[in-house]
Structure formats: C-alpha cells, structure tokens
Amino acid sequence: xxxIYKDLSYQIVGAxxxxxxxxxxxxxxxxxxxxxxxxxxxxxxxxxxxxxxELKVFEDPVGYYFLDFLIDNKIILELxxxxxxxxxxxxxxxxxxxxxDLKLAILATFTTTSxxxxxxxxxxxxxxx
Numbered sequence: 001x002x003x004i005y006k007d008l009s010y011q012i013v014g015a016x017x018x019x020x021x022x023x024x025x026x027x028x029x030x031x032x033x034x035x036x037x038x039x040x041x042x043x044x045x046x047x048x049x050x051x052x053x054e055l056k057v058f059e060d061p062v063g064y065y066f067l068d069f070l071i072d073n074k075i076i077l078e079l080x081x082x083x084x085x086x087x088x089x090x091x092x093x094x095x096x097x098x099x100x101d102l103k104l105a106i107l108a109t110f111t112t113t114s115x116x117x118x119x120x121x122x123x124x125x126x127x128x129x
Contacts, residue, residue: 004104004121005074008045012071015039016108016115025112029081032110033068036079046072053099065096076105083111090120097122 003009019035033049040047051070055063069077076096080089085107093105097120105120 004119008072008075009104009106009119011043011045012040012075012077012106013108013117015043015045016117018042020110020115025110025114027081027110029079029110032079032081036069036077036108040069040071047077053096055095055099065099067096067100070100074102074104076100076102078105078107080107080109082109085109085116085118090118093120094122 015036016039018039019032022039023031023035037047037049048070049068051067053065053067054061055065067076068079071077076093078089078093078096089107093107097103097105101122103122105122107118107120109116
C-alpha cells in the first residue's frame with residue numbers, strides 16, 4: 001500500500017520538527033499552534049487554521065467540529081501538547097475525516113523531549129469489506 005500524500009506529509013512533519021527544534025518542549029498547545037502556523041507558512045505549505053467542519057445527520061446539520069489545521073484541503077493536522085496519545089485523540093481525528101470526507105489526518109503531540117506523529121486514515125466502508 002502506497003502512503004497517502006507522501007510528499008506533503010513529509011513536509012508537514014518537517015515543519016513540526018522545525019518547531020520543536022526551535023522552541024523545545026513544555027509549552028501550551030496554543031503556543032505550538034502559533035509556531036506550527038509560522039513554520040507551515042515559511043515552508044510555503046497552504047493551510048487554514050481553526051476550520052469549522054459541519055457534522056450532518058440525514059443531511060441536516062447537527063453540530064460542528066473545529067480542526068486545528070486543514071493542510072492544502074487534503075490533510076487534517078491535529079496538535080496535542082502531552083506525553084502520549086489517548087484513544088479519544090484517534091476517534092476525534094477519525095470523526096473529523098468523516099465529516100469532511102478526507103483521507104488523511106496527522107496527529108502530532110509535542111512532548112518535553114520530541115514531537116511524535118501518527119497517521120490516521122479514513123477507510124471508506126467499501127475498502128474494509
């Protein structure tokens with residue numbers, strides 16, 4: 001299986017490491033959000049911040065999600081500032097992917113010593129059977 005958006009993903013992860021190399025660990029998530037926006041812009045990666053994604057049931061809007069970043073209208077980037085991921089983080093990313101009908105989200109957590117990333121894939125039902 002080929003990686004989804006391999007080159008763009010590589011650039012995003014590079015931007016995340018640039019941030020950690022520049023400011024290190026131990027900051028609040030909002031600080032990382034601002035720093036990542038700066039890093040993405042410096043790399044010329046198109047993005048939107050705090051994107052509102054509408055959740056619909058039977059075509060009726062029932063609520064909204066707010067994504068940290070939508071990269072090039074293709075990849076959701078969600079930031080965390082903690083030492084580990086929780087299952088809720090993966091569920092959140094999956095719900096965002098489904099709401100926007102996108103294929104890939106990247107979860108990034110800034111720890112005191114590094115930045116860790118995980119890819120979350122949205123598999124359509126037909127691909128699972």
